[in-house]
Amino acid sequence: MGKPKTDGSPPASGRLVHRGAEATLRAVDWWGFPAIVKDREAKGYRPKALDERLRRERTRTEARLLVDARRAGVRTPIVYDVDVLHHRLVLEELPGPTLKSILEDPNLAPTLVRGAVRSLGMALGKLHAGGISHGDLTSSNVLYPDGPEGPPALLDLSMGTRSPGVEELGIDLHLVEEDLRALSPESEALIRAFHEGYAIGNPDGQSAVRTRAKEIRGRVRYA
Ligand SMILES: Nc1ncnc2c1ncn2[C@@H]1O[C@H](COP(=O)(O)OP(=O)(O)O)[C@@H](O)[C@H]1O
Numbered sequence: 001m002g003k004p005k006t007d008g009s010p011p012a013s014g015r016l017v018h019r020g021a022e023a024t025l026r027a028v029d030w031w032g033f034p035a036i037v038k039d040r041e042a043k044g045y046r047p048k049a050l051d052e053r054l055r056r057e058r059t060r061t062e063a064r065l066l067v068d069a070r071r072a073g074v075r076t077p078i079v080y081d082v083d084v085l086h087h088r089l090v091l092e093e094l095p096g097p098t099l100k101s102i103l104e105d106p107n108l109a110p111t112l113v114r115g116a117v118r119s120l121g122m123a124l125g126k127l128h129a130g131g132i133s134h135g136d137l138t139s140s141n142v143l144y145p146d147g148p149e150g151p152p153a154l155l156d157l158s159m160g161t162r163s164p165g166v167e168e169l170g171i172d173l174h175l176v177e178e179d180l181r182a183l184s185p186e187s188e189a190l191i192r193a194f195h196e197g198y199a200i201g202n203p204d205g206q207s208a209v210r211t212r213a214k215e216i217r218g219r220v221r222y223a
């Protein structure tokens with residue numbers, strides 16, 4: 001055991017999986033289950049009270065939305081534990097490539113990649129139809145636990161909202177489209193597949209959300 005941190009949170013141990021701008025993730029054994037401990041680290045440049053509040057809120061939001069998304073029929077890691085006081089989540093560890101690594105793999109068959117993107121569209125459609133926006137839907141926040149042919153799991157929902165407006169939904173769509181454009185030479189075919197899936201997952205909302213995503217793209221490009 002390491003020295004306790006000054007904020008009193010237990011020292012984290014386990015194999016380092018990822019160190020991002022917001023959080024550090026470690027792989028651990030959780031009562032016999034492979035798990036990920038996600039610690040939101042303190043940010044020294046924020047006043048301490050604000051920093052504490054933001055980390056607590058995001059930890060809480062992420063836990064809630066991961067659970068809500070599962071209820072809406074979208075795969076997410078199971079939340080094993082929430083320690084809001086210490087800004088810590090313990091999540092089921094899921095195997096599988098990220099969407100980013102699928103898009104960057106030159107050896108994958110294009111039909112397989114299109115299928116993976118189409119099923120992401122369906123999952124996002126279901127999330128939206130269930131009244132949840134993701135808020136940070138980059139290709140690193142999508143995993144394929146059963147491989148590119150299986151349904152995706154969504155990660156990292158701390159910037160998501162309940163009862164989102166069409167703007168939040170449009171941003172989710174826009175972010176995926178931008179990642180597809182950045183990472184694949186086949187982006188137009190992939191965006192079509194993504195929209196096709198989205199229309200199945202969110203049949204009532206799809207037209208308005210796609211229109212808004214287009215508007216957002218125009219705004220970003222000509223701003
Ligand atoms: N439950 C999980 N199972 C397996 N890998 C995970 C899990 N959660 C996160 N990861 C991996 O760690 C990376 C960062 O996790 P994420 O929750 O997105 O943190 P950040 O907020 O720093 O982006 C992900 O892109 C993914 O590769």
Ligand SMILES: [Mg+2]
Pocket residue numbers: 140141156
């Ligand atoms: Mg992330």
